[in-house]
Amino acid sequence: xxxxxxxxxxxxxxxxxxxxxxxxxxxxxxxxxxxxxxxxxxxxxxxxxxxxxxxxxxxxxxxxxxxxxxx
Numbered sequence: 001x002x003x004x005x006x007x008x009x010x011x012x013x014x015x016x017x018x019x020x021x022x023x024x025x026x027x028x029x030x031x032x033x034x035x036x037x038x039x040x041x042x043x044x045x046x047x048x049x050x051x052x053x054x055x056x057x058x059x060x061x062x063x064x065x066x067x068x069x070x071x
């Protein structure tokens with residue numbers, strides 16, 4: 001798994017410990033959010049989601065302000 005931004009680490013921890021969700025379920029949520037965030041970045045930078053460049057997008061530095069900017 002890629003290096004996760006703190007916001008996703010917190011989400012993952014909350015789902016596992018506070019909500020007592022299944023590890024596999026939570027990891028799938030995190031994978032979905034990873035893909036979604038990379039898609040948002042790609043669309044803002046005009047990167048084709050089918051390209052190798054898309055696969056190399058890093059989200060490790062994303063923060064709450066980035067998430068709030070998604071409309």
